[in-house]
Amino acid sequence: MAHFPPSFLDEVLSRTDIVELISRHVQLKKSGSNFMGLCPFHHEKSPSFSVSADKQLYYCFGCGKGGGSFQFLMEHDGYSFPESVEYLAEKAGMEVPESAAPDADEQARRKQALVLLEKVANQFSRVLASNEGSEGLEYFHRRKLPDELIRRYRLGFAPPGYGFLSRSIGNDEHSLAQLEAVGMMFKGDRGYADRFRARVMFPIRDRRGQVVGFGGRILDQGEPKYLNSPETSFFHKSDLLYGFSEHRDEIRKRKLLLVVEGYMDVLGLAAHGLPVGLAPLGTAISERQLREILRLDDAPVFCFDGDRAGRQAAWRALERMLPVLDAEHGPRFLYLPDGEDPDSLVQTEGADAFVRRIENEAKPVLKTWLDGLKFLAGSGPEGRARMAKKADAMLAVMKDDYLKQAWRQEAENDTGLTLKSQAAVDKKPRPKISSISPSIPNQEKFIAALLQKATRIGKLLSEKNKFLLDDDGLNLIYTRVLELAAAGNGIVQSLLLEFPQEERIPLWVSQSDISDEEYEKLLLLMQERFFHRLMKKAGSLEETERCRIQWDEIRQKLEKVGH
Ligand SMILES: [Zn+2]
The missing domain is CATH 1.10.860 (DNAb Helicase; Chain A)
Known part of the structure; x- marks a missing residue:
């Protein structure tokens, strides 16, 4: 932990208003001497999240999360401690003491990289709006994205040919090396070259809304269709979700979260009044991403194509989900009609019909599991045995013992067989997170x-x-x-x-x-x-x-x- 002088931290906090900081994400209502709102850390229908202006603290009586302004930025926005201090200091117009940051070099490099990526994003958007980018703009218009949305999501265009970034950012050795370090250029036989060419560009932002990388879609028939920035120290594909910083608050407000496959699905839904989509970055969804999704919503809807590949993808997502599932969450699976994706579907039938479709057709995760098992196992006694075996293996990775028990019973009903792994179900009742208890010792x-x-x-x-x-x-x-x-x-x-x-x-x-x-x-x-x-x-x-x-x-x- 970077060492900031206590007097400096005190000063930063005294110039920070936690109510203002939190009310950017949570709707707070005055209640007595505190403010109350719906907790951003767990799912609830009536507010148990309190923020105190006098004490400069937040505390949730439902899930027990609490802290001050630094802790909120760390818990909610994923800041590190030094980042949260710097952020609030900057907001308060204070200079961070030089000696305070031991990783000053690393921090400075990161900052420079983010500034550079910001510049690159601006260049791509500038091109999209110019003659040079007309092809890209046509593509977005064809996909029915309005200009306002194109600006809001900072979509852009990387022109064909080499040399765009060196022309627009700088072609000195330092700039080129920096562009390489952030994944925008690569070094080939003939020197530095642009990684993204003739592609429409989707800036990818981290939880704080900073551009940390890009996805690019090719306009002609070239390969690959989608290209992403390579992994860097701050661009980890399996940690990020496209749309997260843009949609987080809306998802909480509407209690609706749609996990879709691609950037255009996220944007298509947003263009039709459903700014609640999130997409992994072209890779299979990771456990970390799943945790993030379940933290945002207790019943997220995972959308998949209705074809064979789509069902396989759904099964893989379900398998990955098992270790993070608990009784408090009920993810749902929606299979789309053949040949449709969320973008095309919401265009033809509109947002209301799409939401109704979710209500009517999205299958609970348990049903998806049982159907999948049956399908995989086939029929007859051997099929039932195979189903029971597979069910056993899958249950073994589940961590919520009660949910595991419930699922086991369902699988036993379906197969008529007794499942084997009666693993530690009744042993340890979990300590319930105490809400405010009058009997504090x-x-x-x-x-x-x-x-x-x-x-x-x-x-x-x-x-x-x-x-x-x-x-x-x-x-x-x-x-x-x-x-x-x-x-x-x-x-x-x-x-x-x-x-x-x-x-x-x-x-x-x-x-x-x-x-x-x-x-x-x-x-x-x-x-x-x-x-x-x-x-x-x-x-x-x-x-x-x-x-x-x-x-x-x-x-x-x-x-x-x-x-
Ligand atoms: Zn809570």
């Missing part, structure tokens, strides 16, 4: 009370009876709270950074306020336990006696407050 409650009111910590620092907590993990946080307060640093935000695994911190701060009266009692309880422990451990009679006096004192106070 006292030590946690004590820390929560401290975090909720800084004056309590101030008083503790001047207290003569210093004490520790029983629980080692909590003690670590507690002592850090005292240190941070003594150093005058922002406490909650620092804790979030120092204990990134500790999911309870935002929960403690976001739960209902702990009254002063209750806090006094908690404080005494903590002290009571501490001195009791000290007394038991004391090495000499004298020491034991000293501890007993303190312990008695505290117990008397506790009695007074009615404990």
Whole structure:
């Protein structure tokens, strides 16, 4: 983790408004002293995602995700910690201290590369709008993409022949080497050459909306039909989805996500009022992409051609999906009529009919699985046996035990055979993610009370009876709270950074306020336990006696407050 001075981080946060930051993605409504909205991290129908302007924190009472502005950018937009700091610093008009970034070279290279790709994207769009690109523009118009959409998705054209990029970006050695590094040129026998020629261009953006690569479709009959940027340190095909940064918010709002095959399907749907399509980048869909998809929507629709190849592709997607499936998600599979793709279909029948088609025809993943098994196994007793075997093998990779059990029962009903792998189904009931529980143990409650009111910590620092907590993990946080307060640093935000695994911190701060009266009692309880422990451990009679006096004192106070 890059080391930013705490005072710098404090300053960045003090100039950032988390409500504004989050409301760009989540519709927030004022509710009491907080803002509430639908959680962007899990699927829900009524809001349990809260954002506090005073505390500059978000917390979801449904799934337990929480943090401050840095954490939101990291969780939601996939920023690294230094990137999130830089982003917010820049927004606040602050300079990032030079010494703060240990990978300064790497960061600088990445930044330069992104700036360059941005320039390249602009050049391609410029050409598309000029005479030189008329062929490309005609293609998009033929595919019924309106000009407004062409601009919004920054579509472009790479002219035929070599030398376009060196002419428009620069032909000095440095520029050429940079263009090669970002995958836009390659070095052949006769020097640098443009990778994309005579192609309409689709800029591919990462989660932050930055252009990280391109897809290009050839206009004549040449091969390959689609060409993508090669893998670089920031362009990983299996991590990215075309349309993600453009459609993420719309998908959440409409609760509709269509996974389609190609760029033109994504754009065709958007042109007809369905900006909810995502496509892998010409490769089979990866487990990472599937996770991303399921995070966005609980019932995404995977569209496939109705022909044999389409059904095979659907089966492969289903197989890949099994390890990431859980009972909370119900992906659906839609087979399109012969010879149609989502783009052509939405053009002929319109968006409403297409959405109705999804409602009527999309098959739940379980049904797709059972049908696929039956088809693969064939008929007769041998077929049933083959089906059972295949089902067993596929169930073995599923991680959600309850879902696995449910699917097994369905497959047993269909085959009339008992499936073998009764793997650890009943053994470990999963710990349910706790929504706010009133019975937070006292030590946690004590820390929560401290975090909720800084004056309590101030008083503790001047207290003569210093004490520790029983629980080692909590003690670590507690002592850090005292240190941070003594150093005058922002406490909650620092804790979030120092204990990134500790999911309870935002929960403690976001739960209902702990009254002063209750806090006094908690404080005494903590002290009571501490001195009791000290007394038991004391090495000499004298020491034991000293501890007993303190312990008695505290117990008397506790009695007074009615404990
Ligand atoms: Zn949530």
